[in-house]
Amino acid sequence: MYIFVQALIGIFLFSAQTTWLNLFSFGGVTPDLALIWVVYCGVRCSHAGGIGAGIFIGLIQDSLSGGLFGVNTLSKGLIGYFFSTLKDKFFVEGAIPIGIFLIVSSVFDGLVYYLAMGTILKGDVASSFLYQSLPVFSLYNALMGPVMFLALDKIEKRLNSNKPSSFRRAIR
Amino acid sequence: MPNKGIKGKNNIILVSAILLFSLALMTLNVKQEKGLSFLDSLAGVILSPFQTFFTQSIQSVADGIDHYFLLVDVARENDVLKLKVQHLINEKNTLIESLSRQQRLTKLTDFQENWKKKAVVASVIGLDSTQWSKVIFVNKGTQDGMQTHLAVVTDAGVVGQVIHAGPTTSKVLLIVDGRSAVDALFQGSRISGVVVGTGGDACQLKFVPNTAEIKVGDPVLSSGLGGIFPKGLVIGNVSKVSRKKQGLFQDITMVPSSDLSRLEEVLILLP
Numbered sequence: 001m002y003i004f005v006q007a008l009i010g011i012f013l014f015s016a017q018t019t020w021l022n023l024f025s026f027g028g029v030t031p032d033l034a035l036i037w038v039v040y041c042g043v044r045c046s047h048a049g050g051i052g053a054g055i056f057i058g059l060i061q062d063s064l065s066g067g068l069f070g071v072n073t074l075s076k077g078l079i080g081y082f083f084s085t086l087k088d089k090f091f092v093e094g095a096i097p098i099g100i101f102l103i104v105s106s107v108f109d110g111l112v113y114y115l116a117m118g119t120i121l122k123g124d125v126a127s128s129f130l131y132q133s134l135p136v137f138s139l140y141n142a143l144m145g146p147v148m149f150l151a152l153d154k155i156e157k158r159l160n161s162n163k164p165s166s167f168r169r170a171i172r
Numbered sequence: 173m174p175n176k177g178i179k180g181k182n183n184i185i186l187v188s189a190i191l192l193f194s195l196a197l198m199t200l201n202v203k204q205e206k207g208l209s210f211l212d213s214l215a216g217v218i219l220s221p222f223q224t225f226f227t228q229s230i231q232s233v234a235d236g237i238d239h240y241f242l243l244v245d246v247a248r249e250n251d252v253l254k255l256k257v258q259h260l261i262n263e264k265n266t267l268i269e270s271l272s273r274q275q276r277l278t279k280l281t282d283f284q285e286n287w288k289k290k291a292v293v294a295s296v297i298g299l300d301s302t303q304w305s306k307v308i309f310v311n312k313g314t315q316d317g318m319q320t321h322l323a324v325v326t327d328a329g330v331v332g333q334v335i336h337a338g339p340t341t342s343k344v345l346l347i348v349d350g351r352s353a354v355d356a357l358f359q360g361s362r363i364s365g366v367v368v369g370t371g372g373d374a375c376q377l378k379f380v381p382n383t384a385e386i387k388v389g390d391p392v393l394s395s396g397l398g399g400i401f402p403k404g405l406v407i408g409n410v411s412k413v414s415r416k417k418q419g420l421f422q423d424i425t426m427v428p429s430s431d432l433s434r435l436e437e438v439l440i441l442l443p
Contacts, residue, residue, distance in 0.1 A: 011218070011219065011222055012222075014219055014301060015219060015222040015223055015225075015226050015298075016226070017301050018219070018223055018298035018299050018300070018301050018309065019223050019226035019227050019230065019297075019298055019299070020226055020227075020230045022299055023230070028372070028373070029303060030303065032302065032303060034301065051186065051190070055190065055193070059211065060215060060301075061301045061302060062197070062211075063211045063212045063214070063215035063216075064212075064215050064216075064219065064298075064300070064301035064309075065300050065301045065302045065305050065307065066300055066305040066306075066307030066335055066336075066343050066345050066349065067300075067302060067304060067305040067307075068198055068201055068202070069197050069198065069200070069201035070194045070195070070196070070197030070198035070200075070201060071194070071198065072302065073190075073193065073194045073197055074190065074191065074194030074195075074198075077190040077193070077194065078187070078190055081186060081187060081190060085183065110303075110304070113302070113304045116198070117304075117350055117351075120198060120202060129304075129371065133303070137303055
């Protein structure tokens with residue numbers, strides 16, 4: 001049941017990301033639901049769960065993107081790792097800490113892409129990327145993050161109200 | 173204390189493993205060009221029905237909202253006939269939508285008839301899952317004759333090229349993506365250059381000599397070199413020209429002739 005619900009969440013998030021989320025773009029920038037989901041898993045799941053979720057979500061995102069395969073696996077894997085490590089050292093409740101976490105992870109995600117494009121693919125990146133797209137992207141994610149955290153918490157709560165499976169106990 | 177040391181070691185191993193795994197994927201992608209295409213295909217097959225459903229729903233809802241707001245006053249004046257009006261609006265929306273789709277397809281078909289080679293009409297079902305790549309997904313795959321490096325166009329001009337073909341869906345790299353490069357020439361002067369994406373809404377024209385007379389609005393066509401885009405397809409129009417005092421080449425910005433942010437149907441030119 002737990003895996004089925006997570007798969008449904010994944011399908012919904014990636015379908016939304018690649019279709020109607022573009023309607024809410026601000027200056028051509030939309031929030032990255034996969035990134036928010038990785039930060040959520042990093043903060044709420046176990047150490048191994050956070051890293052695993054980061055790598056897995058990054059892999060799916062790479063498959064659904066035309067960019068260099070592996071860039072999202074790298075950035076999301078590291079974000080999952082950092083947040084699953086740091087969550088014990090910081091108080092992660094409320095909109096402000098979540099927003100800050102998301103700003104940091106968005107900047108990191110954007111910089112990994114920027115460096116990969118510049119070094120491995122030697123492609124052109126618009127000059128406005130660093131001072132325009134990336135700050136808007138970070139702020140948009142920081143605004144969307146608490147709402148998505150709330151929704152995912154509700155789903156998690158509903159799942160936990162059922163009898164916990166041995167699988168869930170293992171990853172929580 | 174020793175426990176802390178072990179934990180630190182584990183962390184280093186974990187980070188190194190993530191780095192190595194990602195770098196291996198990137199190297200595979202760059203060296204083999206195809207990358208892990210089975211993963212791309214699998215993700216496409218799983219997600220494409222949902223993408224198609226979402227895209228069609230959005231189009232219907234957006235269309236419904238647009239036309240409902242246009243008829244709000246009429247509905248107020250005709251409270252008694254509200255239900256009937258609503259029914260007619262829905263019917264009208266459906267007809268308008270099918271008519272506009274028909275018009276778009278007619279344009280593409282006219283283009284297809286003029287085109288000597290075979291071409292396939294495909295619907296856009298999704299966009300890139302990240303912010304930074306300019307890629308679209310279309311509902312035609314290898315089952316329909318798709319393969320990589322096919323030119324994708326609309327009646328207005330060049331859109332991009334197929335970079336991955338799955339069984340039922342394909343990925344199209346738009347000309348505005350930072351990795352896209354199309355050999356081009358100016359319609360009037362026949363001076364050649366290379367149209368390179370910037371990752372934004374516009375492209376840059378590179379390697380155009382400083383001495384060339386280029387004006388804003390000049391049409392840019394594909395030159396046929398490179399083997400993907402046939403010669404003579406419209407790519408866009410020059411929107412900005414700036415000449416450097418020093419240097420060999422001009423800085424030229426070009427706006428694509430196709431509206432790449434509102435693509436619904438495209439034509440894929442088969443070899």
